[in-house]
Amino acid sequence: MARAFGAALAWLGLAGAATAQTATLPASIGRGEAVLRAAGGCTCHTNYPGEGDDAPELAGGRGLETPFGTFYSTNITPHRKTGIGTWSDADFLRAMTEGRAPDRSHYFPVFPYPAFSNMTRRDLLDLKAYLFSLTPVERENLPPDALPPFRLRAAVAGWKLLNFRPGSFEADAAQSPAWNRGAYLVNGPAHCGECHTPRTLSGGLDRSRWLAGSAEGPEGELAANITPDRRTGIGEWSATDLAWYLETGIKPDGDDTQGLMAEVIEHGYAHVDAADRRAIAEYLLSLPPIEHEMKAPDAGK
Ligand code: HEC
Structure with a gap:
């Protein structure tokens, strides 16, 4: 059903604007939905345990407990104030592959960017197109409940030096x-x-x-x-x-x-x-x- 929905959106997009550029975008919304599913539905960004099945999807606010404190997932709906609605493609790629926000601050590694840094640019941009096709939800992000230094974004720079190398997936020609x-x-x-x-x-x-x-x-x-x-x-x-x-x-x-x-x-x-x-x-x-x-x-x- 979700796929049919993507296709319907694609059709609307095509009908609405006929530039060559938008003509390639709609297809990517459907593909982007498939990428979201492959990513486990990005369910950490939905507060199911807190709010039950009717939690606003992908609007963040879910507490993720780690040994370093509790970090709250962020709103990844395209809301322009509280979500990612103003992000450029470059902002999205930087977040997913370098763990950096549009203002260049570091994301806490509870956000699995070490894995996402292995994703292809095409998958990432399709995923962004899909997220941007969703209904924006207004919901402010929450600061972490963690003790310093773990609550300090600047400290993540040190963590990255120790633990993070942006990946890039290399196929192994000897395998199927x-x-x-x-x-x-x-x-x-x-x-x-x-x-x-x-x-x-x-x-x-x-x-x-x-x-x-x-x-x-x-x-x-x-x-x-x-x-x-x-x-x-x-x-x-x-x-x-x-x-x-x-x-x-x-x-x-x-x-x-x-x-x-x-x-x-x-x-x-x-x-x-x-x-x-x-x-x-x-x-x-x-x-x-x-x-x-x-x-x-x-x-x-
Ligand atoms: C968000 C965290 C998370 C991600 C991502 C995740 N898992 Fe899991 N997985 C878990 C947890 C937690 C359990 C234990 C579930 C339980 O006890 O019923 C589990 C259980 C499993 C089991 C059952 C093993 C057993 O012996 O009972 C398998 C198999 C598995 N995962 C495979 C995968 C694979 C393959 C992927 C990636 C495609 C994956 N998981 C991604 C958290 C995750």
């Missing part, structure tokens, strides 16, 4: 197109590693234990080891199991998914092409298994 597509999705838009990779003391992603499970993702949920280790990871899952899980949230043992993973499936991965879910599965199951036992932090979460 599906594997490469999976690698792009996992490490780019779908940002699996931002929740599933353990963090170092300074809050960077621990590259030596990539995807090996983390108890320190946003909201402090336990995100499983998703390397194919047979005992501590998903080595017993088949590619079909994994693709099915990304569509339905149902695990091979019949258990269903909770929390953030349920959200990114429901609002995101469930809506991408089936071939993309297969590609993610093929890529993940080809990675080196890493043995890393996950332990529940406290049962109350």
Whole structure:
């Protein structure tokens, strides 16, 4: 349905303005919606747990707990005062790939720009076109509840020196197109590693234990080891199991998914092409298994 909506918008756009430039833009709104789904629906920007199912979508205000404090997601609707409605393409690309706001201040790394920096320019600009096609919602952004230095944007410069290199996805010619597509999705838009990779003391992603499970993702949920280790990871899952899980949230043992993973499936991965879910599965199951036992932090979460 959302796709039909994108197509309808595309048609309206074409009917409204007939310049060559706008003629290429409408198609990108539909593609941009697909990019948003591949990114898990950007659900961190919707305050579902606070406001329930009728939370204003993508208008921010969701508290994301981290070991460094609680950070609130921002309004990414095209509202001109409280959202991103005045952003240029360059502003959007800089935010997504460098973690910098239009005024050049740094974003806190709870915003997964290390992953998004691997995305193609085309995907990013299509995503922007889609976001700009949504209804603007007026809602002010909230400052973080964190102690200095973690609440200071300037301190993020230091964090970046230690932990951030803007990526750029390079396809591996020795692998299949599906594997490469999976690698792009996992490490780019779908940002699996931002929740599933353990963090170092300074809050960077621990590259030596990539995807090996983390108890320190946003909201402090336990995100499983998703390397194919047979005992501590998903080595017993088949590619079909994994693709099915990304569509339905149902695990091979019949258990269903909770929390953030349920959200990114429901609002995101469930809506991408089936071939993309297969590609993610093929890529993940080809990675080196890493043995890393996950332990529940406290049962109350
Ligand atoms: C926003 C954070 C977040 C993102 C992004 C995310 N996950 Fe998860 N994932 C979680 C959490 C939290 C759980 C635990 C859910 C539960 O306990 O039911 C989980 C569970 C899983 C599981 C179940 C593992 C098991 O042994 O039960 C798999 C498989 C999985 N994720 C794969 C992925 C893949 C593949 C991606 C990227 C395409 C991804 N996840 C992106 C947070 C995330």
